[in-house]
Amino acid sequence: MSAITRDEVAHLARLSRLALADTELDHYAAQLDVIIGAVARVAEVATDDIPPSSHALPLTNVYRPDEVRRCLTPEQALAAAPAVQDSRFRVPRILGEEA
Amino acid sequence: MTTTNTVMPYDEALARFEPVIGLETHVELGTASKMFCGCPTSFGAPPNTHVCPVCLALPGALPVANDKAIESTIRIGLALNCTIAEWCRFARKNYFYPDMPKNYQISQYDEPLCTNGYLDVEVDGRTVRIEIERVHLEEDTGKSTHMGGATGRIQGADYSIVDYNRAGIPLVEIVTKPVEGTDRLAPEVAKAYVTELRELMRSLGVSDVRMEEGSLRCDVNVSLMPRGTTAWGTRTETKNVNSLRSVERAVHGEIERQAAILAEGGRIIQETRHFHEDTGATTPGRSKEEAQDYRYFPEPDLLPIAPTPEWVEELRSELPEPPTVRRRRLQAEWGVSDLDMAAMHNADAFTLVEATVTAGVPAADARKWWMGELARRANESGTALADLPITPEQIARVVALVASGALNDKLARQVLEGVLAGEGSPDEVVEARGLRIVSDEGELSSIIDQVLTANADAADKVRSGKIAAVGALVGGVMKASRGKADAGRARELILERLGVSE
Ligand SMILES: [Zn+2]
Numbered sequence: 001m002s003a004i005t006r007d008e009v010a011h012l013a014r015l016s017r018l019a020l021a022d023t024e025l026d027h028y029a030a031q032l033d034v035i036i037g038a039v040a041r042v043a044e045v046a047t048d049d050i051p052p053s054s055h056a057l058p059l060t061n062v063y064r065p066d067e068v069r070r071c072l073t074p075e076q077a078l079a080a081a082p083a084v085q086d087s088r089f090r091v092p093r094i095l096g097e098e099a
Numbered sequence: 100m101t102t103t104n105t106v107m108p109y110d111e112a113l114a115r116f117e118p119v120i121g122l123e124t125h126v127e128l129g130t131a132s133k134m135f136c137g138c139p140t141s142f143g144a145p146p147n148t149h150v151c152p153v154c155l156a157l158p159g160a161l162p163v164a165n166d167k168a169i170e171s172t173i174r175i176g177l178a179l180n181c182t183i184a185e186w187c188r189f190a191r192k193n194y195f196y197p198d199m200p201k202n203y204q205i206s207q208y209d210e211p212l213c214t215n216g217y218l219d220v221e222v223d224g225r226t227v228r229i230e231i232e233r234v235h236l237e238e239d240t241g242k243s244t245h246m247g248g249a250t251g252r253i254q255g256a257d258y259s260i261v262d263y264n265r266a267g268i269p270l271v272e273i274v275t276k277p278v279e280g281t282d283r284l285a286p287e288v289a290k291a292y293v294t295e296l297r298e299l300m301r302s303l304g305v306s307d308v309r310m311e312e313g314s315l316r317c318d319v320n321v322s323l324m325p326r327g328t329t330a331w332g333t334r335t336e337t338k339n340v341n342s343l344r345s346v347e348r349a350v351h352g353e354i355e356r357q358a359a360i361l362a363e364g365g366r367i368i369q370e371t372r373h374f375h376e377d378t379g380a381t382t383p384g385r386s387k388e389e390a391q392d393y394r395y396f397p398e399p400d401l402l403p404i405a406p407t408p409e410w411v412e413e414l415r416s417e418l419p420e421p422p423t424v425r426r427r428r429l430q431a432e433w434g435v436s437d438l439d440m441a442a443m444h445n446a447d448a449f450t451l452v453e454a455t456v457t458a459g460v461p462a463a464d465a466r467k468w469w470m471g472e473l474a475r476r477a478n479e480s481g482t483a484l485a486d487l488p489i490t491p492e493q494i495a496r497v498v499a500l501v502a503s504g505a506l507n508d509k510l511a512r513q514v515l516e517g518v519l520a521g522e523g524s525p526d527e528v529v530e531a532r533g534l535r536i537v538s539d540e541g542e543l544s545s546i547i548d549q550v551l552t553a554n555a556d557a558a559d560k561v562r563s564g565k566i567a568a569v570g571a572l573v574g575g576v577m578k579a580s581r582g583k584a585d586a587g588r589a590r591e592l593i594l595e596r597l598g599v600s601e
Binding site: 054055057059060061062063064065066067068069070071072073074077078080085086087088089090091092093094095 | 137146149150151164246260402
């Protein structure tokens, strides 16, 4: 039996604001099933004496120099915004009215 | 929700309860570029002009940490006597709010870069040690403006608009341990701590620490416990405290408010409160009774920070003289009393006086002008001393003009007034307003003639040996010249004219 249902994939897609076609839902459901299976295998061997790892590469201290680079123009920055006002990103109401 | 607005007078509140305070301070670092991208950090740019794919969280963009920000944080930690972590990571703080386009803020969680330090502050002649719990590095958020509501607040707004210029600016969070035993000095201790912290940041050169521009922001925690007990009460966290005076007022006000609730048998709600600069009152914000789960986890896009001990020691050896030590040294050099030092510190004039002395002004003069005329003008216009539109170099020029005899104190005050009014440099103001002392002997002589004629009685008294009466005549000359005469020279000439010698 698969670890994730087609409905759950549809729900995840909605949460991620991704519009997926029916064929894509099947496609990703199968892929996610494999991924979840892989994670489950790792979980089986991960016992308390194995420290959790956060990074796959044995690197530290990767920094950039404090230098200014060119930015986007406001037009570029706002190009994909669903709504714009006064050169700012316009977003829906954040909180409802409080008593 | 407890909605009582009553307060208990401070003295009564302190007689019954003991405060415990804590401070969380955010300092925006003065790096050239943002924490994880190359966008500039300068204040006041048009909206969304300092943004790029990284700080806008466009798909595929990856952050890289700014080395100067890491270095500055370690220097702050060292200056606060902290232990520097040998290995630590950034963490994602997940929350759903549009001030961060990623839907998370890159911060540090259980592995802060610096831990367990302290900062000593002086209050009322005694030293209070404020223990530092942690210093960590994170990124600032964007700025939201709430539209359509009556108050401009998030509650009741129809929608919001967001500028991400500030999103991603390196932000250092400095958290104290709870401070006990400050008793009725709690408000002053809180203020002294933030003042000292600001001095420290300035001396390290890591931030411009301008509270009014938000590059230093302070959250104030206060709880009360009944006298004779030892268990801490529930604390509130007051945000939005944006001046040193407000830090003091916020603690004071919160003690009075909580005491009234507790005295009526009520309970304090663990919540965020908002400070209002205009009234000094706080209003309730988000309740923290149900802890928000930020689902912190190690940031996979950034590699761990592992400062080598050699680097940390190098940074430690290069730390500047601590502000307290510097103040003591300068106090000795300037020969200033403890009281005058405290007055300068309270007026936030110390750095200005120091810069003016560096510009070549004798310490006594530098202090006199900043604590006198300039403090008075700042007070009148309701601005901070440091924000007066005058530089230490300009004051040095005015003082030099007085020393050379070209100006007296009264004229010097008018020159300062002109500089503050934007009329140009001290020399330009002197020229435009015609403020030079009348040293032309011919002009002075004719003024003296007029004054002697108009004050024949006083002139006679002086002639008959009552030299004290000359004061009135000199005063007349000063008045007739509208303050521009050299009073000492006028006195000499009057006595000479009247054939009297001292
Ligand atoms: Zn950027």
